[in-house]
Amino acid sequence: MRIAVMGTGPVGRVLAARLSELGHQVVVGTRDVQATTARVGPDAWGNPAFPAWLADHPKVGLGSYAEAARHGELIVNATNGAGSIEALTLAGAAQLAGKVLVDVANPLDFSAGMPPTLFVKDTDSLGEQIQRAFPEARVVKTLNTLNGELQADPGRLAGGDHTVFVSGDDPEAKRVVTGLLRSLGHTDVIDLGDITTARGPEMYLPLWLRLWTALGTAELNIKVVR
Amino acid sequence: MRIAVMGTGPVGRVLAARLSELGHQVVVGTRDVQATTARVGPDAWGNPAFPAWLADHPKVGLGSYAEAARHGELIVNATNGAGSIEALTLAGAAQLAGKVLVDVANPLDFSAGMPPTLFVKDTDSLGEQIQRAFPEARVVKTLNTLNGELQADPGRLAGGDHTVFVSGDDPEAKRVVTGLLRSLGHTDVIDLGDITTARGPEMYLPLWLRLWTALGTAELNIKVVR
Secondary structure, eight states: OOEEEOOSSSSHHHHHHHHHHHOEEEEEESSSSSHHHHSSSTTTTOOHHHHHHHOOOOTEEEEHHHHHHHHHHHHEEEEEEHHHHHHHHHHOOOHHHHHHHEEOOOOOOOOOOOOOOEOOOSSHHHHHHHHHHHHTTTTESTTTSOOOOHHHOOOGGGGSEEEEEEESSSSHHHHHHHHHHHHOOOOOOEESSGGGGGHHHHHHHHHHHHHHHHHSSSSSSSEEEE | OOOEEOOOOOOOOHHHHHHHHHOOOOEEEEHHHHHHHTTSSSSSSSSOOOOHHHHHHHTTTEEEHHHHHHSSSSSEEEOOOOHHHHHHHHOOHHHHHTTTTEEEOOOOOOOTTTSSSSOOSSSSOHHHHHHHHHTSEEEEEESTTSSSHHHHOGGGGGOOOSEEEEHHHHHHHHHHHHHHHHTOOOEEEEEEEEEEEEHHHTTHHHHHHHHHHHOSOOOOEEEEEE
């Protein structure tokens, strides 16, 4: 499948690399291609500069948000939650129309320090905001409950025996995304319902953040026992 | 141990019954003993009236919030979250001082219908509100992520192989509560940290509510895989 991964951060990178490994034609979208390709030195997370990462993944393409969206039959939003609407606006509503838009972002607000709070919650969610902003896109919220490494390769923890969720208004889009999740190794995918159910997995983040601190590792997930 | 269980609803009943079975001296606290003992016909959840339940559990006592609190070496807050501060105020700050106060309530707001939202979240929690209101109590937030049946008897689901959390400022209080949880059959108790970490398990409730709908059962919990 032709896939656009919006965002050059750690989550975008690991998803792009894994989807490319699985045989998909992946283009990473960024705000300013020239600025991204001119980067030297580690990024804010201490990762290598994006050009070094791109050189190690020669099958992955790079383009503007609009170029990536034009390429993609399926779009993954792996941008910072606070900038997601703007990034997708730059991609262009027309490029998203009719396509599956996989939203893995979290509405984290770091303005008051750590741990972050949520800039939307309880009566709304980032997934819903994106669906409202791009009504012709087929938004599916998923994977936001995991760090990037486990999103891309769940088998590295307990052989993949843990749970992810899908929320969205379009059953066929959820079917496509569930298939993609299974191809990554996700063995337990729970369909929570329409896009308003994205409030649940997004509001789980504060618990995830405390578990990260308490357990001293982000290599964690929850299994829904039932 | 002498235990007070505040609240005559389904969660209070099942916890009181189980703690009594385990040999504790349990008194259930209620706002108005005369009104509670005069009840006939099923309650709002379709459960038998409290007097019928009490007759089936002759070892469990009933008293006002203040009488129950006076009895208890350990207090369990199983009242409705929206009424918890008021109920504990009726119990009396002096009766709570120095005691372990186990808060299992959720800050659910049903005013806009189902699913409920949270009346406190993200930058505060019900656990913290209770700790601030009763600074001499040793508040431990726990069990709010489960329905009453699983709080009291986790072994009925997957042999108890799933996770509960404790949050609180007093390490010794958390040690006491963790021991009590293990005696109920909770095999995996994660100490999240101080009382501010109660925001995590409380904000998990919206996901729990969607899982209940999606799976068609409240007999569910999460196991933290790490």
